[in-house]
Amino acid sequence: MIADNYRVTTPSNPAGIPAIDVDDIRFSYGDTLAVEDVSFTVAPGEILGFLGPNGAGKSTTIKMLTGQLSPEAGKISILGMDMPGQREKIQGRLGVCFEEKNLYLSMTGSENLKFFAKLFGVNEFAPEPLMERVGLSTRLDDRVSEYSKGMRQRLMLARSLVNTPDVLLLDEPTAALDPVSAIGVRDIIREEAARGAAVLLTTHDMHEADDLSDHVAFINQGKILTIDTPENLKLKHGTRSVRIRSRHGDDIDEQVIPLDDEGAEDRIRDAVSTEGLMTIHTEEATLEDIFVEYAGRGLT
Amino acid sequence: MSLQRSWYVFGRELKLSPRSPLVFFAIAMPFLITFLISSVFGSLFDVNPRLGVVDEGDSAITAAAQQLDGVDTTVVPDAGTLKARVEAHDFDAGLVLPAGFDTAVRSGETPDLQFYISGESLASTRVILAVTTIDLVRGVAGDQPPVTVVVTPVGDEDFVPISDRLLPTMVIYAVMIAALFLPAASLVDEREKRTLDAVLVTPATITDVLVGKGTFAVILATIMGVVTLALNNAFAGQPGTMTLILFIGSVMLMLMGLALGLWAKDVTTLYTAIKAGGIVIFLPVLFTLFPGLPQWIPKFVPTYYFLQPIYDIAIHGDTFADVLPEVLIAVAICIALVPLVAWVAKRSEHELAITV
Numbered sequence: 206m207i208a209d210n211y212r213v214t215t216p217s218n219p220a221g222i223p224a225i226d227v228d229d230i231r232f233s234y235g236d237t238l239a240v241e242d243v244s245f246t247v248a249p250g251e252i253l254g255f256l257g258p259n260g261a262g263k264s265t266t267i268k269m270l271t272g273q274l275s276p277e278a279g280k281i282s283i284l285g286m287d288m289p290g291q292r293e294k295i296q297g298r299l300g301v302c303f304e305e306k307n308l309y310l311s312m313t314g315s316e317n318l319k320f321f322a323k324l325f326g327v328n329e330f331a332p333e334p335l336m337e338r339v340g341l342s343t344r345l346d347d348r349v350s351e352y353s354k355g356m357r358q359r360l361m362l363a364r365s366l367v368n369t370p371d372v373l374l375l376d377e378p379t380a381a382l383d384p385v386s387a388i389g390v391r392d393i394i395r396e397e398a399a400r401g402a403a404v405l406l407t408t409h410d411m412h413e414a415d416d417l418s419d420h421v422a423f424i425n426q427g428k429i430l431t432i433d434t435p436e437n438l439k440l441k442h443g444t445r446s447v448r449i450r451s452r453h454g455d456d457i458d459e460q461v462i463p464l465d466d467e468g469a470e471d472r473i474r475d476a477v478s479t480e481g482l483m484t485i486h487t488e489e490a491t492l493e494d495i496f497v498e499y500a501g502r503g504l505t
Numbered sequence: 506m507s508l509q510r511s512w513y514v515f516g517r518e519l520k521l522s523p524r525s526p527l528v529f530f531a532i533a534m535p536f537l538i539t540f541l542i543s544s545v546f547g548s549l550f551d552v553n554p555r556l557g558v559v560d561e562g563d564s565a566i567t568a569a570a571q572q573l574d575g576v577d578t579t580v581v582p583d584a585g586t587l588k589a590r591v592e593a594h595d596f597d598a599g600l601v602l603p604a605g606f607d608t609a610v611r612s613g614e615t616p617d618l619q620f621y622i623s624g625e626s627l628a629s630t631r632v633i634l635a636v637t638t639i640d641l642v643r644g645v646a647g648d649q650p651p652v653t654v655v656v657t658p659v660g661d662e663d664f665v666p667i668s669d670r671l672l673p674t675m676v677i678y679a680v681m682i683a684a685l686f687l688p689a690a691s692l693v694d695e696r697e698k699r700t701l702d703a704v705l706v707t708p709a710t711i712t713d714v715l716v717g718k719g720t721f722a723v724i725l726a727t728i729m730g731v732v733t734l735a736l737n738n739a740f741a742g743q744p745g746t747m748t749l750i751l752f753i754g755s756v757m758l759m760l761m762g763l764a765l766g767l768w769a770k771d772v773t774t775l776y777t778a779i780k781a782g783g784i785v786i787f788l789p790v791l792f793t794l795f796p797g798l799p800q801w802i803p804k805f806v807p808t809y810y811f812l813q814p815i816y817d818i819a820i821h822g823d824t825f826a827d828v829l830p831e832v833l834i835a836v837a838i839c840i841a842l843v844p845l846v847a848w849v850a851k852r853s854e855h856e857l858a859i860t861v
Contacts, residue, residue: 234859271706273858297708307699311524312517323513324707364703 222285224249224372224403225270230279232265239265241427242279249371252394252404253432254418256411256496258503262427263407264304267374270405271301284371297325300370300402304377306357310350314341314360317349318367325368332363339363340389354381362390366397373397373404379413391417411492421492425500435492442498443490447473452481461488506712514709514717518691522721527690531683531725535733538675542668553577554630556637557596557621559587562604566641570600576637588621597626598634610646618642665796669820672739673793673812679733680751681786684726684758685765686779688718692766693775696857705857711850719759726755739819746825747815753835754811758786760842761807767846767853789813810835 223246232240240262247253255263268274269281272292281288283295309317315332322330336342339359349357358381365373375394379387394417398404408414414421415435423430431438445464450457462472477485497503522528555577560567570578581587584601591599599621609616620638622631643650695701695714704714730751734740740747769775789803789812803809814828814835825832 268858273702273705273854293708293710296706299706301703301706303699303702305699305702307703309517309521309700310698311521316520320513320517321703321707324510324704324709326509326708 223247223282224251224284225253225405226280226282227266227270228280228282230266230269230276230281232269232274232277239427240269240276243424243427243429244279245422245429245432247372247403247405249401249403250398251419252398252406252417254414254421254435255405255407255424256409256414256421256492257407257424258500261424263424264376265427266424267301267376267405267407270372270374271299272296297368298371300365300368300373302361302365302373302375302378304380304407306354306361308349308357308360308364311348313346313348314352314363315345317360318364321364322367327368330367335363335366338366338393340386355383355386358382359386359390362393366393369400371402373402375404375406377408378406379408379410387413411496415492423496423499425502430499438492438495439489442495446488448484448486448488449473449476450483450485451476451479452483457483506710506716507708508716510709510713511716511720514714515720516717518718518721522725525687527682527687528725531679531687531729534682535675535679535729535736538678539733539736542671542675554598554626554633554637555579555596556634557581557587557590557599559584559599559601561602562606564602564607565645566600566602566607566638569641569644570637573637576634584619591621591623594623594625596623597630598622598638600638607645610642665820667794670793670796672737672819673816674790675733675737676730676751676754676815677787677790677808677812679729680726680755681758682726683729684722684755685762685786687725687762688722688759689762689766689769689775689779690772691718692763693769693772696853697771701857705854711854712847715763715846715850719763722759722762723752723755726758727752730755734815734819741819741822743818743825747818750811750814750818750828750832750835753832753839754808754815756839757807757811757835757842760839760846761786764842764846764849767849807835807838810838 225245225247227246228244229242230240230244231238231242243262243266245253255266257263265274269276270283270288272289272295275289284298286295288295309320312320314336318332318335319330322332332345333342336345339362341356341359341363344352344356349360352360358378362375362378365375373394378394379390382390391413394404394406398419406414406417418435420432420434421438422432433441447462447464447469448459449462450459452458460472460476462469462476466472476482493503553576556570556579558567558570558578558580559582560580567578567580570576571580579596581590581599587596587599587601590596601619601621603616606616606618618638620635692701695704701714705711727748731744731748734744734747734751765775765778769778785806786808788806789809792798792800792803793812793816803813810831814823814831817823817828818825
């Protein structure tokens with residue numbers, strides 16, 4: 206079930222140029238093929254969830270997008286420019302949030318942001334609004350070494366936004382975050398996409414991918430298995446059903462009614478009208494289930 | 506490459522320097538080593554004994570003292586000032602020559618001679634000034650010395666005292682920590698903590714980073730080298746030439762430091778390499794300390810070509826023209842190191858990208 210090539214017809218910018226256009230790229234570490242004929246596009250304002258287990262080729266793909274590695278074959282175009290040919294120009298419009306918290310620990314949060322803003326050539330950069338946005342406005346002048354893991358993660362996201370990037374590459378942006386902070390970070394990612402930034406998001410969190418992504422790409426063993434919207438994947442590969450639980454004396458009765466079965470509506474109506482009704486849940490396949498179906502293995 | 510981005514990297518290094526133990530060490534080292542060596546061997550390039558004189562009667566002793574090569578004589582207006590300046594250790598000793606002193610001595614009288622000694626003066630200096638003063642008084646009295654001292658130089662006339670031979674040791678320490686250790690350790694730290702990854706996905710290139718770090722290292726190393734020479738009165742009247750040579754030496758060590766920092770995988774590897782390879786950097790120093798060793802051997806070591814000119818100017822009074830051949834070789838070594846650093850940088854950047 207391995208796809209040869211995927212082209213997602215999502216809206217692009219007015220000029221019709223996708224923000225990220227990856228065409229049949231390949232990279233190997235010595236004899237080990239890490240990325241094989243990977244193709245995808247991400248339009249401005251789109252969030253593409255990149256899902257796969259460790260060693261699937263996600264990080265290698267991102268490193269080729271950032272210009273850290275050059276593809277052995279294939280072509281990468283970002284914002285209409287060739288990577289790595291126009292690396293410096295492209296990097297000026299990229300925002301990258303690494304999984305590893307690679308911040309300058311001996312500098313304050315504010316100093317970290319200002320330093321990177323300078324490298325991006327952002328004049329008159331004020332860190333306060335960005336720190337406020339990630340909930341760190343009270344820790345502006347504290348050294349990062351005094352930050353908690355979650356705070357460092359939020360500062361990483363803030364750092365990736367100092368240049369108001371047109372393309373955001375986010376590697377596990379909510380790792381190490383508490384649920385409330387994770388919601389805040391997801392809101393920021395949505396806001397960035399709404400602003401027009403193309404977002405490539407790698408995550409192990411299927412709920413996050415489902416929640417945020419316009420499209421998801423499953424990648425395993427260096428190959429993209431499929432790309433589609435989460436809804437389409439669930440429709441294609443899952444069974445929609447309703448799980449109804451009701452109490453009869455001391456017993457609890459549970460029915461699972463597939464929605465696509467003939468007479469499903471009548472069965473649901475009967476079940477709902479029964480005395481002792483406890484709970485009704487709609488059920489659909491999760492992205493994890495679908496990934497297992499494609500890859501023959503889980504994400505961890 | 507962008508000079509502006511290199512400037513930002515330089516600014517970051519400068520701003521963070523007060524928080525870096527290595528920078529503190531680099532700044533403290535010249536003072537520490539000068540203090541240690543001065544404590545053990547006495548000051549390098551000791552100044553002459555300093556004698557203050559109050560002459561209330563136009564004594565011939567004053568004129569004779571001022572003629573002496575080995576004593577710095579200063580005339581002060583009155584005894585009160587003299588005493589205060591001796592107490593402040595402006596002079597090692599002070600001499601008050603009352604009016605009519607010469608006449609009294611010549612007539613065979615034994616007038617009192619007030620002689621102040623600074624409590625902080627060295628014992629050897631006190632002896633020199635006391636004997637010199639007695640000798641000058643005897644000269645005024647017209648007495649012949651009771652003996653004729655025959656002076657016969659023995660041993661190597663070119664002998665340089667151990668304290669002076671330690672000058673290159675102090676210079677290499679002062680320059681090496683700032684120029685070599687600092688950029689090497691900083692680069693390894695950035696690679697280990699992956700902060701270099703974050704910088705290299707911005708428009709900044711590895712060259713921008715190296716130029717910024719290298720500039721900071723060279724400036725600090727040159728300053729510390731100058732401070733070391735100043736602390737030891739070793740400029741030999743050529744501060745400009747000495748600063749230029751220190752600058753060239755700092756550039757050389759900085760380039761070695763960058764190559765080392767880019768090559769070493771981690772801090773342990775870096776310090777192992779420095780321990781193992783340090784002997785090569787220090788080799789010229791050993792040969793200066795032990796002049797009996799064959800002096801052609803250190804010529805195979807790059808650091809010889811900036812340490813030797815500094816030594817020759819400070820100790821032998823050579824001019825810039827005298828040391829120009831060595832200085833030009835030092836410049837050539839620096840130029841040759843640039844492509845090596847560029848090659849290691851490219852390799853290191855790739856390794857960084859393929860390391861998970």
